[in-house]
Amino acid sequence: MQSLMTPGHKPVPVEILEAEIRRVCGSFNLEPMRRTGVVNGDVSTRRIGSFDTAIVALDASEVARSPRAIRQDPGEYFFLLVQDAGQCRVEQGDQVAELSPGDMFLVDSVKPSTFVYRGERSNQVSLHIPRDEVMHRFGNRCNGGLAISRDDPLWLAMRAVIAKMLMEEGAQAQLGEAFLCLMGAYLHSARVTGSAAETLLSRALSMIDRHRADPTFGPRELAVRLNVSERMLQRHFRPLGETPGHRLLNRRLELAHARLTAARGEQVAAGVTVVAFDCGFNDLSYFYREFRKKYGTTPGSVARCH
Template sequence: MLSWSTDELRPHERFDHWREVRGKHLAGVTMDIDRDKRGDFRGRFSSMPLGSALLSEIQATAYDVSRNREDINRLSSDSLRISHLIEGPGWCDTPRGRVYMDAGAISTSYSDLPFALAQRPGSMHVRLLRIPIDGHEALARSARDFHTETLAPDSRYSKLIRASFLSLADAGAQLAAAEADSAIGHLAQLVLLSRGAIGRSTPESREAVRAAHLTAARRIIAGNLYRQDLGVETLAKALVISVRQVHMLFEPTGMSCHRTITAMRLDEVRRLLAQTPERPVIDIAFACGFDSLATFYRAFRRAEGATPGDYRHAVLYDSPGVMMRR
């Protein structure tokens, strides 16, 4: 992973260094900020390979950034870009018009088309995924015409692209290269679908949609473990698919939807048992969505071969390499 910040530089040097190193030589863009704000500028940047793609994260004082023909000729990247604007709303001017971006927006574009991005005063935080196009026939055929567009929240593929992108970004270096490339391929296919560049009936499109629905389902489960009514019907409603389709999503995994929910609840129970040793077991069980102590103890013993109390004691005191809490 490459990581860098302006913190070690003198205030009057920070933006100029950021503009030259981060902007001109790494990203191939032109940056600008009001002269009276340069002394207060701060920036932090990191990037890591994610399979064949590159994931970057930028946190900085808001500034203007553009990519013109000179920038493109100097440093071409020939990539599909997917960005998540976490903080720092603004707008992007393209040859096809102005695109407004609120905090939380996800946008897609081709890297080697001109744009001018302006952000409101304050701070900005963005995660950006660059997927190389070379060697990907469907991407090469269509994506080079993709000027910046944001995903409409209510569009057919918006939730699926968001869930897939956030899962990739959150997992980061934990993903093996082959696993990352598979997920990135599905994500690129979803972007093509969202842009109307390919049809929905191809095997590749159907597999990308299925994989994204499964990813979205797991994210919904992870965010709602506390709900005792969490189940197939909850997921079907959230994903806007049928109950039968939810069951079919989990079939290739070898675990049913119900077993997946239970397994994820138990993972959270294990985490809380280890990290909050003073918290009562009964409190943890109900906080993780178990509707009765009998159900909880039965599921935990089946998974661990021990009671929650014995498991906690082993993790805190008996496991090799674990710091003793006495």
């Protein structure tokens, strides 16, 4: 999918980039992936349509907004987060969404939220929609965050309007109004057609994240804990284009990669074995094979490199 923006990644002290994020988006804490005191990123702002907009590029571990930060900095906006490049996992309440380029998530600024980047480069466009405007138009339909499904035709229409507003400097207010109308239509249809399937999928994704390091935890155990059949569980994962087993494997590999990155190369061979078992793998050859398949290199190389 074609990117909306091309922000640059440049070395910036962690505290400087965190201060820029706070200036533009509110009170968020930035957690770097490496202990160098430097991250690669940039924060800029634009006025598109009727919205203040932040363009954020970074390669941090995560960015979070805690309950304490919310008390110090009351939320005045909903942030429509558009993933433009790279990946990001958004966690807000019982909502967990893995964002790929093109995906959107409506973030509620009065609720704690975490954005997980795992040290990979990410570009995001964030439209700041005044909270009183959203509440006046839509009531409490989007309280607590909401993933915008790209399976809905309205997703494509919203993205098209965002792209047009970005292309046209000082785009007329009519485009902003058109976007809010599309969002209202989406929120209405989401509430009308929302089902237990969405709740079950959110619970399943959250449960995978909590138990990924347990080698005895697999798709069968996940289905048992959710009180559904494995076949039904697979149906709920189809919109993500993957199976429960594949999601669990990816989360274990990401956990192992993060721990190897932080290992600082000490006793690499022994360290890889320990990390593999600590991250839910009980077969080393399988771990090595799947790690190379995902990252294009060996676990030992990752540990030595960092």
